[in-house]
Each structure stands twice: as C-alpha cells, then as structure tokens.
Amino acid sequence: MKQYEDRSRQVPAIYRRRIGSVLVNIISDGELTAAPDMFSAGAEQFNKIAQDGFLQPGPFKMGTAVYVLETVDGTYLVDAGSGPLFGETSGLLKENLAAIGISLADIDGVLLTHMHADHVGGLLDESGATFPNAELIVHRDEFDYYMGDLVLARSNDRNRPWIMRARTLPEHYAHIRLFDGIGEVFPGISAFPLPGHTPGHSGYLLQSGDEQLFIAGDLVYSQLYSFRLLDENFLFDVDRDLATQTRRNTLEMLADKRWLMTASHLAFPALGHVARAGDAFEWVPETWQFQL
C-alpha cells in the first residue's frame, strides 16, 4: 500500500461532451459528505436504498459537477463549486480548469443555478473575485432572497457564515444580471426557473443544432434516491412542497422530451436521461463516449 501513498489522490476529473457546436466541459469540484438524516425519509430508509445501490450505509458522498460551456460567443461557467468552504475533498474547480488550459480570466459569465455555498463558494478567493472578467447571471428571486432579511431569519449557526459570504458578491462582481422567468441569457442558453430547492433555483437549457442539454442544478441530488422517492426531500430544500412539485413536473418533462440532462450532485460525470419507472422515474447514465 505504501508505494501508492504519493499518487492515490484523484487526478483532475473532466468529461467533455459536444452539444451541437458547443463544447461542454463537465468538471468535478470534488466530493461532499451528507448525513443520511439530511434526507426527509430518514436514515433507516436512506440506508436501505444505499445498500440496494451497493453503497455503504451511513454518510453519503456526493460529487459536485461544474460546467464550462465553450460557445462561439463566449466561455461560460455554470456554478462555481465550494471554493475553500468544505475542506480538501472539494473546491477542485480551479485546479481542474488549469488542467484543461482555461484561465480564470477566460470566463465571460457565470450562470448560477442558486446561491447555496456549494455552488457559489468558488466565486471568491483570497484576491476577491475568482473570475475577474465574469458577469454573474442569477434569477432575481434568488438574488433578492439572499440579499434580504428572510434568509438570515431562517439561518443557523452553521450556514450563516456562508450566507454572509454570498452577500458580499456584489462588492466583488461589478456586473450582476438578474432574470425573471424562462428566457435566453446567452445565445442558445435559456434560463429555466425550478423553484423550491431555493426561491430562485433555476436550470439552464443549452440548445445547439438539434441537440439539447438540460442543466438541472439541485433538482435531483442522488441517482439512487431522487428519481424514485418523489415525495421525499433534502433538508436544504427551502420550500419542500414546491420543490417536490417542481421535481415531479420537470422529471416528467425530461422523460417526455428525452433530453440529455445533468444535475450537480449526481455521480460524475452526471450525464444521462430520465426514464419512467412505474409511478416514478429512473436515472439512466450515459455511457462514456470517445470524442475527437
């Protein structure tokens, strides 16, 4: 075992997928750990599902995917990962961007699915804005919620520092664009509000040629759990009933349209399709594809 000690750390994790004329780079920000009791069904049911999926019961590891969309118009990031907030197993975005030769200054815009710490933590580093030339794009309801009083009233000792940090983003990013509903934010990229997980939680639909990719943020967070137990929630869902309704409606839409989709916390590279399974759904991962 000793001879592997220096090189067992994971190598940069990037998966490239062309969607029409857009190159999508799916980048792993690393891994977070969630306790089974963070799922509303409770630890017992969660552990049973974990065992069915050949996972150890107990703390649940979930990856965080971040996306770089290289289009003819610009280079856009979708979310920014955890940055320094959650220890050495996450916040790998910068290292992974360097591995594919994309500099921090190359990023023209960051489209935010929502403002939880594991999605905006990487927007700030010791120098201030991690992406000095980027415009931030976020749903107005999300921005207003994070800048208002309610988010603090609902906070606890654990998440209050993350919220306070997110509230400093306007000091570091001069250009913040707010959108209200479904609509194109960059050519070929449309915002798609998915409220519930947070007030302005949004997906993004990328369309190029006759191909689509639906980027779903935290609509679903576990390939074992979220597609099967539709009425169950994650404790971080701000409005659980709305999150449940949005999840069911959107999974139905994705199953009907047969669009390729991705969501931040599904198993890397978090790319696949939604199939119907009885009254619920099933995650069908796309197999690794060679691409020149």
Ligand SMILES: [Zn+2]
């Ligand atoms: Zn998340």
